[in-house]
Amino acid sequence: MKFNSFVIDPSHPEYEEHVRAVKEFEEEYGEDWDSTIIEYDNDFVNLPEYVAKAAFTGNFRIVLQWPKKGNIKERIIAKGKEAGNMGLLFFAAINQQHNLMSFLLQNGADVNVLNSAGMSVGLGPNPNRGLLWGAELFEEGEPSIKEMKLALCETITSNGYVQIAKLMSSELGGRRCEIVCAPNTRGDLVGKTCVVHEYIIESNQYKVTIEFTNEVLLLGSDHLKRRDRTPQDPGYYVESENNGLNRRDFKSNEECQAFIACLSVEKEESLENDPDAKAKAEQAATDLLAELGLEDLEGPSSNASKKKEKQSAATGKKKKRGGKKKGRK
Known part of the structure; x- marks a missing residue:
């Protein structure tokens, strides 16, 4: 399908955007993309x-039980095909x-997963949490340049x-x-972590809050290096308990890492002592969802021995249909 058959008034305010989108699509799939299907x-x-x-509604009871029905990490990063490939992290962020958000990131969610518009989910309406976990700015799937960020x-x-x-x-x-380099007389700060707040232009310093002590200081950028939160070094721990989430705080990063x-x-x-522990946990989650009347919404049990965990998704490859193409001789 040529662009000249794509009916839109050149005076339309989004005309140029439509031109660009169609050209990019035709470059990827070819000008004869009509009547193609996507392989999965x-x-x-x-x-x-x-x-x-x-x-979306904050019903943690369901959200926390569903991942336990199968491979937790695979389900943590699952995406909704009917929702623009949005996942749990997206709904938690908005x-x-x-x-x-912290629970999902601790369990393998990618803070830089992109939504269908190519934007980083971690930098949603309120990007504070995402920034702490290393979220970067993407635009249409590509890392942003300085001008784009501004x-x-x-x-x-x-x-x-x-x-x-x-x-x-x-x-x-x-x-x-x-903190990699401490101010005078504050050698005790080296190795400590902090959350960076605003940048003070006049003094060329950042206002920071030291983790675990909440002490507020002004430090130059040469005193700091990024240390994003990771599943092994989050600084705190959010655990699932009684179908809810509780945050556990610590006195130091070392104590958190040891925990x-x-x-x-x-x-x-636990798995060594009870090889069936994982299967029991999956069954318990399945039973709870069935009790809530939700089991039938995704078919039979998703235990690995009974059902394939993975489903199909578009890869961008195309395959021609048989027969004539629509609108062509």
Whole structure:
């Protein structure tokens, strides 16, 4: 299909955008893309609509049980084919459900997963949490350049989010950092982590809050280096308990890391002592969802021995249909 058959008035305000979009599509699929179908791969896990709705409305009971029915990490990163490939992290971000965001990121969610528009989910309406976990700015699937970042900050400012725009306009604003060089007489700060707030132009310093002590200081960028939160080094731990989420705080990063390492060992020992522990957990989750009347919404049980965990998703490859093409001789 040629663009000249794509009916749109050249005076339309979005004309140029439509021209660009169609040309990009034809470059990828060819000008004879009409009457093609998309082939699917098998490494995609679809997010059921009822789970997406539960995440959107804050129904943690359903959200926390569904991943336990199968491979937790695969389900944590599942995307809804009918929802623009949005996943649990997206719904948590737009609703500013910070504990749920942290729980998902601890369990393997990618803070830089892109939505259908090519934008980083971690930099949603309130990007504070995403910045701490290493979210970067993407535009149409590509890392943003400085000019693009400034343009986005202007847009955020015009929408009324002045403080967020200030954070994102500086190099380290909103980030979690490690203090690598301490001010005079404060050698005790080296190796400590902090959350960076606003950039003070006049003094060329950042206002930071030291983690665990909440001490507020002004430090230059040469005193800091990024230390994004990771599943092994989050600084705190959000755990699932009684179908809810609880945040566990610590006195230091070392204590937090030791706690997480201990959890990993306990999990391995549990599986060694009871090889059926994982299957039992999956069955318990299945039973609870069935009790809520949600089991039938995604078909039979998703236990690995009974059902394939992965579903198909588009890969961008094309395959011609047989027969004549629509509108062609």
